[in-house]
Amino acid sequence: MLLIHCPYCEEDRPEVEFVNGGQAHIARPADPSSESDADWEKYLYIRRNPRGRHHERWRHIHGCGRFFNAVRDTVSDRFETTYKAGEPAK
Amino acid sequence: MSGYRLDKGGRIDRAVPLSFRFDGQDFRGFAGDTLASALVAGGQMLFGRSFKYRRPRGLLATGVEEPNALVTVDRGPGRVTPNLRAPSVALHDGLIAQSQNRYPSLKTDFGAINDRLGALFPAGFYNKTFMWPRSAWEKLYEPAIRKMAGLGESPKERDPDHYGATYAHCELLVIGAGPAGIAAAMDAAATGGRVILIDEQEEPGGGALADPAQWAWLAESLAKLAALGVTVFSRTTAIGHYHQNFVVAVERLTDHLAPSQAAGPREKLWRIRAGEVVLAQGAIERPLVFDGNDVPGVMLASAGRALALRFGVAVGRAVVVMASHDSGWRDALAMAEAGVTIAAIVDVRPAVSSDLQAAADALGIAVYLNHSVTGVKGRLEVKAITLCHNDDYLAHTLPCDALLMAGGWTPTVHLWSHARGTLKWDAAFGAYLPDTTVENLRAVGGCSGNWNYGDGIVVATLPSPKPVSKQKAFVDFQNDVKARDIALAVQEGFRSIEHIKRYTTNGMATDQGKTSNLNGLQIASETLSKPVTAIGLTTFRPPYTPQTFGALMGHHKDALFQPLRKTVIDDWAAANGAVFENVAQWRRARYFPQGRESMDAAVARECLATRERVGMFDASTLGKIEVVGPDAAEFLNRLYTNPWKALEPGRCRYGLLLNEQGFIIDDGVAGRMAADRFHVTTTTGGAARVLGMMEDYLQTEWPDLNVWLTSTTEQWAVIAVQGPKAREVIAPLVEGIDLSPEAFPHMAVREGAICDVPTRLFRVSFTGELGFEVNVPAEHGRMVWEAIHAAGQEHGIVAYGTETMHVLRAEKGFIIIGQDTDGTVTPDDAGMNWAIGKKKPDFVGKRSLARADLVREGRKQLVGLLTRDPAVVLEEGAQIVVDPAEPVPMTMIGHVTSSYHSAALGRSIALAVVAGGRARMGQTLHVPMPGGAIAAEVVSTVFYDAEGSRLDV
Known part of the structure; x- marks a missing residue:
């Protein structure tokens, strides 16, 4: 079971307290109606599946309830870092 | 009857005799024995029948790698455990065990005919045979195979035991309490920190337990560890290593005790988080592959040694050792010194070190170098072996009653692999050894390859004048895989060990290939003339050894398996005869039968009462979220399809929620209690x-909005009062709210009091009738429910359940999310474009509604269906076709989503999603069923009171 550092609680907590929220840093377009079909499809469905460094969202659902972002190595499953939502990608 | 108890020696306590039964026969053993050692001491060499060929099998090993000696232990009703490995079953007084896979008895088994027909059961047999005709598979092959297949018998009674679970944290966890593990624990303990040492056996010591020379050191070391505060667990198996040194172990607490002395939980699951993990799991000796290597009495040399030196048991009166490795010689010499008669040492190598040769000579043991065993005589036990010189195959027969195999050592890298540590092939060792890992994990001792077992060579199969294809030379004893099966798999084109494994089932039994993986690899490698590394290695996965479901479940069973949520009105419903159904995790009253009323009759009665008079319904399970803050309206406006900003306080609106892909995912009424x-x-x-979802958007997309979200689902009890008499029923109970239609119109919400407790009173209807939903603080829910029920008596009120709720809403064409929608239904598909705020520039899902696929013609649309025969109620989920005469496979254009008998209409009604449904109004479609197609007409989704006149009475 992973240990995940919640950047809000500032504690390492077991994975069961969290849910994964998919790839991070996909901002909802400010004006969706002006998006082309192709761009909107990208926003909805196209995701990375990297081998290695991956930015993803987690929510400390059974803790503080906050969403935050993490950099995880998909090979080793090691968390490189976690940081608060809204902070630039690390 | 070749095994017997030696006069002295072993760690058994000869002062404590124990009696036990095996297959109905009485045996005796001593404290410290395992079931296996006591049976061999009693002369029992036959332990079971093999899985596929039903060949007689004996003990192979004295550890968890044992593939053959699987037994069922009976500890009383509900406490019957199959497939326990006899060497891992601690003996206690009164133990009752049975052999498996035999009928009618171990010595005479009807299924053994499979062995005679062995040539008919090659690798892939099941894949190749039984394919045709199909009916024969169902009626003949499958039942016959099922009767024969499987290991042991599943327990049929409920397990009365309970199982514990706990967490532990430490700086260092050492897995395996042999000499290497003890040394690692000692080093760490000396430098401080919490150290846990766990071991799967009855007592710590590992390999040292079979070496009396180390016993004094062992006792001293264990005392030292205790003094240093190291926690030592025996009977505890580390079954898996997970991320960040999270190790799961199962401790067996009571199975080693007589049932009468067992108290407390049977097993305990340990979840251990360790700063560092040291694997000291040792290595498992490898069998040699030759014709007849599975006859009872052929076992591993390490097993013969452990039996003699740890348990004081000789495996035979004339024991031969067949070795390709020095450790076999050392075991033979140690056994000889313990009083076991070693008839000969055979070694496939042309030469061994002079000190081994000299030691054997000194004890007068016959030695055959450059020789191999090429045959074993005897069926139920070894009677003699055939020896061949490797070069000229000159054969001779050697009488003996036990044959020990020393084929070298396979490091136990299972947990290393669980942790996704990499392995490297070590040609000298003839095995895969731990290489790199990202965890704070290291391997020591035998499992690291860093242990001196002596010299040896690796042989795939022993030299023999007989071709492998003619030999019964077993690789996987438990799954009955022979060397020739692996050769056949290669011949038929399988190249990767992953494929060879699945085709031959090598390594797929409950022992997970502990004794067979490496031999299988070597044989494949030799057949393919490719190095072992080019063939790969199958992946080790938890658990390391088979575990009980009980240990894995722990307390999570019965009422604790999944929480059951109950409303505050649940007790009343139970007392009033409700039949319940579970909805999500809620228990809800489905209907309230009176007397011996059927469900259909009860639902019809509840429906009519509600339509004609008044009904009441516990709607407390509805999800409730308090959305508060200056931007609350803006937030809902961005989230839901509907416009919210202009909604006045005191008014409600039906809200439709889409996902960003444009599909309906939820709905519900929201009331504006105040501007914010x-x-x-x-x-x-x-x-x-x-x-x-709300939190997600609020926190990550719109952090600029000042909104707070609070779940209030369990804070409010909700009582729906529906029907033409609804107002009259609640009027005498309500204070501070003008209930008149003018002052309190449909889709309004008021705050006031009911029965002297505060209420949020909604005027809403999920039935199409005049209706109210009374929200009161949950602690008052039962009292208010009963007050309304009492007040309603003079109006003929009925309590109704979810089934009636479903019928009433379906009569009105109101959808149920997840029943009439399935995550692919847009508002337009559901005929609900009216719920979309036309002037809104955006809401979640809006952009997607303009995507090509979501606006194309022919999408499935929600429609009503009326069967031609009004008495026929369609089956929910049934497929819909245009032409019932079309040959199979028919063109299916939709399916029935909701279907009921409507008491109000006196006929059946149904909702369905149908391709281009709204353009098919009036068309007759067909629902093919086993009894013939059912004709139904496409109609509007609103079956009852289309003009909505009943809302305002």
């Missing part, structure tokens, strides 16, 4: 999901 406060309801099952 909404009481939002969700579906029963969607409450947590919707709150999660």
Whole structure:
């Protein structure tokens, strides 16, 4: 079971307290109606599946309830870092 | 009857005799024995029948790698455990065990005919045979195979034991308490920190237990560890290593005790988080592959040694050792010194070190170098072996009653692999050894390859004048895989060990290939003339050894398996005869039968009473979210399809929630309690999901909005009072709210009091009748429910359940999320474009509604269906076709989503999603069923009171 550092609680907590929220840093377009079909499809469905460094969202659902972002190595499953939502990608 | 108890020696306590039964026969052993050692001491060499060929099998090993000696231990009703490995079953007084896979008895087994027909059962047999005709598979092959297949018998009674679970944290966890593990624990303990040492055996010591020379050191070391504060667990198996040194172990607490002395939980699951993990799991000796290597009495040399030196048991009166490795010689010499008669040492190598040769000579043991065993005589036990010189195959027969195999050592890298540590092939060792890992994990001792077992060579199969294809030379004893099966798999084109494994089932039994993986690899490698590394290695996965379901479940069974949520009105419903159904995790009253009333009769009665008079319904399970803050209206406006900003306080609106892909995912009524406060309801099952989605958007997309979200699902009890008499029923109970239609119109919400407790009173209807939903603080729910029920008596009120709720809403064409929608239904598909705020520039899902696929012609649309025969109620989920005469496979254009008998209409009604459904109004479609197609006409989704006149009475 992973240990995940919640950047809000500032504690390492077991994975069961969290849910994964998919790839991070996909901002909802400010004006969706002006998006082309192709761009909107990208926003909805196209995701990375990297081998290695991956930015993803987690929510400390059974803790503080906050969403935050993490950099995880998909090979080793090691968390490189976690940081608060809204902070630039690390 | 070749095994016997030696006069002295072993760690058994000869002062404590124990009696036990095996297959109905009485045996005796001593404290410290295992079931296996006591049976061999009693002369029992036959332990079971093999899985496929039903060949007689004996003990192979004295550890968890044992593939053959699987037994069922009976500790009383509900406490019957199959497939226990006899060497891992600690003996206690009164133990009752049975052999498996035999009928009618171990010595005479009818299924053994499979062995005679062995040539008919090659690798892939099941894949190749039984394919045709299909009917024969169902009627003949499958039942016959099922009767023969499987290991042991599943317990049929409920397990009365309970199982514990706990967490532990430490700086160092050492897995395996042999000499290497003890040394690692000692080093760490000396430098401080919490150290846990666990071992799967009855006592710590590992390999040292079979070496009396180390016993004094062992006792001293264990005392030292105790003094240093190291926690030592025996009977505890580390079954898996997970991320970040999270190790799961199962401790067996009572199985080693007589049932009468067992108290407390049977087993305990340990979840251990360790700063560092040291694997000291040792290595497992490898069998040699030759014709007849599975006859009872052929076992590993390490097993013969452990039996003699740890348990004081000789495996035979004339024991031969067949070695390709020095450790076999050392075991033979140690056994000889313990009083076991070693008839000969055979070694496939042309030469061994002079000190081994000299030691054998000194004890007068015959030695055959450059020789191999090429045959074993005897069926139920070894009677003699055939020896061949490797070069000229000159054969001779050697009488003996036990044959020990020393084929070298396979490091136990299972947990290393669980941790996704890499392995490297070590040609000298003839095995895969731990290489790199990202965890703070290291391997020591035998499992690291860093242990001196002596010299040896690796042989795939022993030299023999007989071709492998003619030999019964077993690789996987438990799954009955022979060397020739692996050769056949290669011949038929399988190249990767992963494929060879699945085709031959090598390594797929409960022992997970502990004794067979490496031999299988070597044989494949030799057959393919490719190095072992080019063939790969199958992946080790938890658990390391088979475990009970009980240990894995722990307390999570019965009422604790999944929480059951009950409303505050649940007790009343139970007392009033409700039949319940579970909805999400809620228990809900489905209907309230009177006397011996059937469900159909009860539902019809509840429906008619509600339509004609008044009904009451516990709607407390509805999800409720309090959305508060200056931007609350803006927030809902961005989230839901509907416009919210202009909604006046005191008014409600039906809200439709889409996902960003444009599909309906939830709905519910929201009331604006104040300019900055909404009481939002969700579906029963969607409450947590919707709150999660709201939090997601609020926290990550729109952090600029000043909004607070609070789940209030369990804070409010909700009583729906529906029907033409609804107002009259609640009027005498309500204070501070003008209930008149002018002052309190449909889709309004008021705050006031009912029965002297505060209420949020909604005027809403999920039935099409005049209706109210009385929200009161949950602690008053039962009292208010009963007051309304009492007040309603003079109006003929009935309590109704979810089934009636479903019928009443279906009569009105109101959808149920997840029943009439399935995550692919847009508002337009559901005929609900009216719920979309036309002037809104954006809301979640809006952009997707313009995507090509979501606006194309022919999408499935929600429609009503009326069967031609009004008595026929369609089956929900049934497929719909245009032409019932079309040959199979028919063109299916949709399916029935909701279907009921409507008491109000005196006929059946149904909702369905049908391709281009709204353009098919009036058309007759067909629902093919086993009894013939059912004709139904496409109609509007609103079956009852289309003009909505009943809302305002």
